[in-house]
Amino acid sequence: MDRDEFDLRAEPHRRELLVHCYRMLGSIQDAEDLVQETLLRAWRAADSYDEQRASIRTWLYRIATNACLTALKGRGRRALPSGLVSASQDAQAAIELNTDVAWLQPFPTAGDPAAAIAAQGSLRLALIAAMQYLPARQRAVLVLRDVLDWPVADIAEALETTTASVNSALQRARARLAEIDITEDDVDEPDDRETSSVIDDYVRAFEAADVNGLTRLLTDQVVLEMPPAPLWYVGRDAYGEFMARVYAMRGPAWRVLPTVANQQPAVGAYVRGDDGRFHAHSLQVFTVTKAGITHNVVFFGQDLFAYFDLPLHLE
Template sequence: MNLEEEFAQYRGELVAHCYRMLGSLHDAEDAVQETYLRAWRGFADFEGRSSIKTWLYRIATRVCLNALQHSSRRMVPSALGAPGTDPDDIGGAALEVSWLEPFPDRMLNADPAAVVGNRQSLRLAMVAALQHLPPRQRAVLVLREVLAWPAGEVAEFLETSTAAVNSSLQRARAEIARLAPAEDEFSEPEEPVRRALLDQYAKAFAEADLAALEGLLTQDTRWEMPPIPTWFNGRADVLRLLEAKVVKGEGRRILVETSANGQPAFAWYVRGRDDAFHAHSLSVLTLTKAGVSSVFSFHRPDLFPSFGLPVSRLSTS
C-alpha cells in the first residue's frame, strides 16, 4: 500500500472525527482536506513514533481546534428557546445561525461494524450536546471516550498535565450527562418491529395519514426543522404542525430511506408544478420501543448529494 492509499483509507473516520468536533459535515470535509494537505507537507518530518492513523488524528484535531477559535458552536432549534405552539406562526429560516448538520452513514465506507461502533458518538443528540463544551474540553472527551487515547497521550498532545485532562474529562462527562439522553432512553426496537415502524411511517407520510402518524409518534415527541428556529414539542402540537403544513393528496410526495448519524432517515421529495419531485428536507428519526420520539427535519436540499441522492426525480421509481 502506497502513502496515498494509506491516507485514503482513513478519510471516512477522519471526517466523522472532525464532524464530532465541528458539528458540520461541510466544515468537517474542509478540515480533512486541510489535514491531508498538512500531512503531505509534513510527512518528511514524520518520525514514526506513532502510527500514521494516530498522526493523522493529531493533525485533524489540531485543525479543528484552530477552526473553533473563529466560529460559533452549531445549534439546534431547541437550544434557542421554548417550543412553538402555533403552526401558522413559524417564520422564515434563520440563516445567520450556525446550524448543526446531519452526518451521512455512507461516509463510514459502508462498513456495518463501523456504523454500529460509531453510533452512540455520532447520534444527533450527542453531537448537539458536544457543541456546548469548550473546544479543548470537547477534544478531550472525543479523544478519550471515542478514540480511547490514554490520558497521558492526550495530555502530551494538548501540552497539559494528565491531571488536567482527567479533570476536563470529568467536567465534560457531567455536561454531556445533563444534555444528552442515556443509552437506555433511545433503545431502538428490535427487528422486525423496527422495520415495520419505518415502513408504516413512510407510508403514513406519503399519504399524509395523520391518524396513522398519531399512532407512531410518542406522546413526548419533538419536531425540529433547522434552519427554521421554531420547533414543536409533544404529539398534539406536532400533529397540528403536520396537519397545517403537509399537503394532502395522492402522489404529492415521496420518501426515500437513508441513514444519518447511525439513525434511520428519510429524504423527502415534493412534486413541483413541472411534475418532477424536488428535494424538500432530510428527516432524521429517533426511534424508541414506544415509537418515533423525535424528528430532525433538515430543510436543506443542498445536503442531498452528500447522501448520494439527487436533488430532483422524475418519478417515484
C-alpha cells in the same frame, strides 16, 4: 515518503477522519474542509513523521484534532432549534429560515465503512448537539478518550499539555454532559426489524398525506424541529396540526427515499412541483423507541442531499 506513498497510506483513513472532524465540528461541510486541511498539513510535515513513535493513523488523528481546535477558535456552538428557543404553541407560526445561525448538520452513515469506528461512541444527533456545549479542548479530550480510547498520556502529547490537564478537562466534560442529560443517548431502541417496520409505516402515511396514520406512530411527547427554521413543537397533537398545515400548503403529493443519518433511520422527502417532478424538500432524522417515534429533526436544504447520495429530483 514521496507523494504517491503518502496518498496510498493516508487515503484509507480519510473516512474515519471525516467522522472524527464531524464529532468535533457538528457540520459535514466543515468536516470535509478540515479533512482536506489535515491531509495538507500532514503532507507538508511528512518528512518529520516518525513511524517508530506512532502509526500513521494516530499521527493523522493528532493533526486532525489540532486542525479542528484551530478552526473552532472564536466560533459559537452549532445548534438545533430546541437548544435556542422555547417550543412553539402555534402550529400556524411563520416558517422563517434563519441562515445566520450555525445549525447542526446530520452525518450520512448508510453503508458507511467507518460505521464500526463510529460505533465505539454514539453519533446520535442528541449527543453531537450536547457536545457542542463543551469548550473545544474539552470536546477534543472527550472524543479522544471516550470514543477513540486513547491513553491519557497520548492525548496530553497530542494536545501539547499535561496528563493532569487532560484528566481535569475530561472530568469537566463528562460532568457537563451529565448536566445536559442526553435522554436520547440511552433510548430503548427496538431491533432493526421493528425499527424498519415503524419507518415503513411512517413513509406510507407520509406519502398518503395521512395525518392520523402519522400521529399513531408517535409518542405523546414527540419532538418535531426544523433547522434552519428556529421552530419546534412538542406533542402528538402539535405534530399532527403542523403536518396538516404542510399538506395544505405544499399539497398531498410526496415521495420518500430511505437513508441513515447519525446511525439513526432517516428519509429524504420530495414534494411534487408544478412541473410534475418531485423536488428535494427535507432530510428527516428519526429517533425510534419501542414506544414509537420520539423525535424527528427535519433539515431543510437541498445541499445536504448530495452527502447522502440522494438525487435532487424524482420523476
